[in-house]
Amino acid sequence: MIEVKNLTKKFGRRRVLENVSFTAEKGQITCLIGINGVGKTTTLKAIMGLTPYKSGTILIDNEPISKQVYEKITFIPDAAIMPPSMTIGEALVFMQDFYSNWNNERALELLKFFNLKEEFRIAELSKGNTAKVNLLMGLAIDVDYILMDEPFSGIDIFSREQIANVFTSHLIEDRGVIITTHEINDIEHLIDKVILLDNGSVLKEFYTEEMRSQEGKSVIDVMREVYRA
Amino acid sequence: MNHFFKLLNFEINRFIKIYASLLAIVIIIQTIGVAVVSNSFVNRANEMMMENRWTQEEFIKSNGKMSFSEFMNSFWFAGPIAIAATALIFYIFLIWYREWYGKNTFIYRLLMLPASRYSIYFAKALAIFLMVLGLVGVQILVLPLENELFKVIVPNALREVLAVKDLIYTNAITMVLIPSTFTQFLLHYSAGLMAVFTLFTAILMERSYRFKGIIFGVLYCAAVLALFSAPLFIAAMLDMGNMLYPMEFLMVEIVLGFIASVCSILIGHQLLTKKVSV
Numbered sequence: 001m002i003e004v005k006n007l008t009k010k011f012g013r014r015r016v017l018e019n020v021s022f023t024a025e026k027g028q029i030t031c032l033i034g035i036n037g038v039g040k041t042t043t044l045k046a047i048m049g050l051t052p053y054k055s056g057t058i059l060i061d062n063e064p065i066s067k068q069v070y071e072k073i074t075f076i077p078d079a080a081i082m083p084p085s086m087t088i089g090e091a092l093v094f095m096q097d098f099y100s101n102w103n104n105e106r107a108l109e110l111l112k113f114f115n116l117k118e119e120f121r122i123a124e125l126s127k128g129n130t131a132k133v134n135l136l137m138g139l140a141i142d143v144d145y146i147l148m149d150e151p152f153s154g155i156d157i158f159s160r161e162q163i164a165n166v167f168t169s170h171l172i173e174d175r176g177v178i179i180t181t182h183e184i185n186d187i188e189h190l191i192d193k194v195i196l197l198d199n200g201s202v203l204k205e206f207y208t209e210e211m212r213s214q215e216g217k218s219v220i221d222v223m224r225e226v227y228r229a
Numbered sequence: 230m231n232h233f234f235k236l237l238n239f240e241i242n243r244f245i246k247i248y249a250s251l252l253a254i255v256i257i258i259q260t261i262g263v264a265v266v267s268n269s270f271v272n273r274a275n276e277m278m279m280e281n282r283w284t285q286e287e288f289i290k291s292n293g294k295m296s297f298s299e300f301m302n303s304f305w306f307a308g309p310i311a312i313a314a315t316a317l318i319f320y321i322f323l324i325w326y327r328e329w330y331g332k333n334t335f336i337y338r339l340l341m342l343p344a345s346r347y348s349i350y351f352a353k354a355l356a357i358f359l360m361v362l363g364l365v366g367v368q369i370l371v372l373p374l375e376n377e378l379f380k381v382i383v384p385n386a387l388r389e390v391l392a393v394k395d396l397i398y399t400n401a402i403t404m405v406l407i408p409s410t411f412t413q414f415l416l417h418y419s420a421g422l423m424a425v426f427t428l429f430t431a432i433l434m435e436r437s438y439r440f441k442g443i444i445f446g447v448l449y450c451a452a453v454l455a456l457f458s459a460p461l462f463i464a465a466m467l468d469m470g471n472m473l474y475p476m477e478f479l480m481v482e483i484v485l486g487f488i489a490s491v492c493s494i495l496i497g498h499q500l501l502t503k504k505v506s507v
Contacts, residue, residue, distance in 0.1 A: 050340055050507040052437075070343040080333035083243065097235050098342050123332060137338075 007056035089118030236352035262305020
């Protein structure tokens with residue numbers, strides 16, 4: 001389980017996260033939702049140790065982040081993160097070299113799934129293909145948790161469908177996923193848990209199934225209620 | 230350790246094309262330089278002998294023989310070394326900043342590798358160090374060949390023959406690059422490594438605290454410089470030129486350099502682990 005407890009972060013004098021607490025379980029898809037600038041990406045980066053924070057605790061299966069924990073969790077950011085001079089094939093070799101839990105079989109399967117070729121150069125990829133390569137690099141590591149930052153951002157509807165299909169495939173299996181997205185329609189039916197953020201704080205936290213069955217509301221209904229209030 | 234060597238290999242491969250071009254620049258410019266300087270001397274000698282109806286002996290009596298060190302003291306020799314040195318100093322900054330500001334943000338992947346952050350830090354430092362050594366190595370290999378070219382162009386009677394070893398230890402640049410003793414080698418290259426670690430720490434300060442970090446970085450570099458030159462200043466201020474014997478002075482400098490390097494590495498690692506932001 002990923003546990004975030006009282007996470008607080010400041011950029012200069014501005015408080016970006018204030019006492020953010022939530023948990024994300026293995027085998028569930030947890031979605032961090034909020035308008036731009038509420039601290040969704042910062043939360044993911046803090047979990048991965050990519051940005052310092054003022055106070056709070058982050059535990060992954062009861063352990064703080066360390067090089068050993070990086071074998072348990074992966075982050076798929078909304079940016080190209082492999083050197084542009086590399087081809088996809090070279091990037092796969094790089095990952096295989098460094099990750100003992102790299103699953104090359106799955107990497108090749110994803111390559112086929114996304115219609116990518118090993119000889120494609122990273123620098124020449126479109127936004128959609130960059131997102132797919134990021135996803136491939138993250139999903140081909142045998143980790144327990146995957147953090148995804150805006151995987152649908154700025155890409156065409158067909159690529160979005162392809163990426164959404166990943167969530168229903170065996171590629172996710174029983175891993176824990178924390179995802180941030182504005183394109184909630186694409187994955188609303190897949191989400192188990194929602195954390196609504198506003199001004200760096202958790203406004204509401206709920207399980208989608210419970211919300212649907214007990215209050216008859218979709219994620220978008222709740223968002224309208226919370227953010228328009 | 231395995232990850233460290235993989236990262237080192239990766240860092241070297243990323244720069245290898247530019248580095249090979251740098252080596253090529255050094256070799257080509259110096260080779261052209263030997264030809265230009267030697268031919269110019271031979272042409273001048275021939276012209277003067279013709280104009281003044283001098284024999285070779287009379288020319289030598291008036292102008293002296295040409296030594297290979299004349300080439301080594303010219304821009305043709307020092308220029309390409311300066312270009313390569315400048316490129317490597319620039320690379321100390323580029324090796325970090327390209328991870329954030331390149332077309333892709335590779336720092337995400339680097340920091341997420343299941344490798345110690347020391348590995349990232351030392352792989353970058355050692356990559357630069359090996360490139361400096363490589364450059365010096367190529368210079369050592371090329372120098373005798375350039376000397377041979379010089380011998381081919383300048384007639385026997387007009388040239389002064391010096392062994393390559395003597396040439397190295399009479400030139401200000403090669404004396405620093407190719408020290409004559411192992412102790413000097415350790416001193417020169419440790420000082421170089423200390424400078425690299427100091428700059429790395431200043432860069433990581435900027436990456437951690439952004440604008441404030443630039444001020445911290447500049448202050449840190451100034452502090453290291455002050456620490457390293459403190460014995461000289463103290464001796465001068467107290468008017469005690471002979472306060473320490475040369476060997477004692479050397480030992481003090483070694484200890485101070487060691488302290489500065491360890492501080493830089495520890496601060497750099499702390500910043501890379503706890504403060505640096507993507």
